[in-house]
Amino acid sequence: MVTILKKITKLTTFLALGILAVVLAGCSSQVAKYNPKESIGKQVNYTITGIDAGAGIMASTQNVIKDYGLDKNNWQLQTSSTAAMTSTLDKDYQKKLPIIITGWTPHWMFTKYKLKFLKDPKNVYGKAEDIHTITRKNLKQDKPEAYEMLDRFYWTPAQMSSVMIKVNNGEEPAKAAKAWIKNNPKQVAEWTKGIKHVHNQSIKMTYVAWDSEIASTNVVAEVLKSLGYKVTIQAMEMQPMWASVAGNDADAMVSAWLPNTSAVFYKDYRSQIDDLGINLRGAKVGLAVPYYMTNVNSIEDLKK
Numbered sequence: 001m002v003t004i005l006k007k008i009t010k011l012t013t014f015l016a017l018g019i020l021a022v023v024l025a026g027c028s029s030q031v032a033k034y035n036p037k038e039s040i041g042k043q044v045n046y047t048i049t050g051i052d053a054g055a056g057i058m059a060s061t062q063n064v065i066k067d068y069g070l071d072k073n074n075w076q077l078q079t080s081s082t083a084a085m086t087s088t089l090d091k092d093y094q095k096k097l098p099i100i101i102t103g104w105t106p107h108w109m110f111t112k113y114k115l116k117f118l119k120d121p122k123n124v125y126g127k128a129e130d131i132h133t134i135t136r137k138n139l140k141q142d143k144p145e146a147y148e149m150l151d152r153f154y155w156t157p158a159q160m161s162s163v164m165i166k167v168n169n170g171e172e173p174a175k176a177a178k179a180w181i182k183n184n185p186k187q188v189a190e191w192t193k194g195i196k197h198v199h200n201q202s203i204k205m206t207y208v209a210w211d212s213e214i215a216s217t218n219v220v221a222e223v224l225k226s227l228g229y230k231v232t233i234q235a236m237e238m239q240p241m242w243a244s245v246a247g248n249d250a251d252a253m254v255s256a257w258l259p260n261t262s263a264v265f266y267k268d269y270r271s272q273i274d275d276l277g278i279n280l281r282g283a284k285v286g287l288a289v290p291y292y293m294t295n296v297n298s299i300e301d302l303k304k
């Protein structure tokens with residue numbers, strides 16, 4: 001009797017496992033390769049894979065959904081984080097699955113994967129973006145040496161990318177920044193030439209922990225250290241970052257994507273901050289897809 005019961009239990013377990021296997025197989029067969037002949041909306045479940053809720057690109061993408069009438073098809077923007085988005089991209093890319101992401105450059109995602117920006121005929125994301133350096137009011141009087149260096153800080157998307165890629169490969173941001181400084185002595189000398197070294201002075205920078213801002217903030221921090229400053233850098237959300245500089249809790253940040261991506265905060269805090277101008281030219285924000293999505297080239301194509 002006992003043995004029969006045991007056998008039945010075993011059989012049931014077998015059956016259950018079998019059913020589970022069939023169900024799982026069914027699930028994975030739903031994720032099909034990108035099909036140029038089928039509606040892209042259907043293929044991605046009308047979902048754009050996004051990043052953290054506070055990012056400017058998320059607000060712009062909500063505008064895109066409205067302005068292009070994508071809301072009529074119930075398109076939605078999925079909130080996650082840069083890490084989660086790039087990890088989903090990585091998995092889907094290997095299998096050539098359809099995926100639409102919120103993308104931007106400079107970022108290693110455009111180096112590691114062959115991606116294309118979707119055309120934006122309504123120009124909701126704006127053409128090109130620049131990144132500005134922002135300081136608190138009176139930094140110029142209080143810490144003129146730091147102000148002068150911050151004012152001179154300027155580099156290219158390729159240079160920022162080179163630091164970002166190292167950090168993405170697991171290097172400590174401060175170490176990657178130091179190495180970049182060591183390899184670019186002429187440029188760094190231009191930022192610091194003639195600036196007096198200081199003693200017993202500290203400076204605080206805030207930033208959002210996006211890969212681009214991790215790179216720039218660490219490079220600037222290391223250069224300020226070389227001028228004698230005790231530098232602290234503190235990561236926070238975008239709104240507190242702006243508020244910290246506007247409210248004199250922090251001295252500076254190098255993370256203002258303008259004129260579009262950070263526009264809301266720029267407008268709110270304009271009168272309480274100093275805009276030292278552009279530290280990087282030619283950044284870009286938009287929707288992006290892998291190269292193999294041959295029939296998706298414009299945001300308008302999402303309506304098909």
Ligand code: PBE
Binds near residue numbers: 262285
């Ligand atoms: N980003 C990277 C940010 C700015 C830097 C594009 C994700 C954003 O606010 O969207």
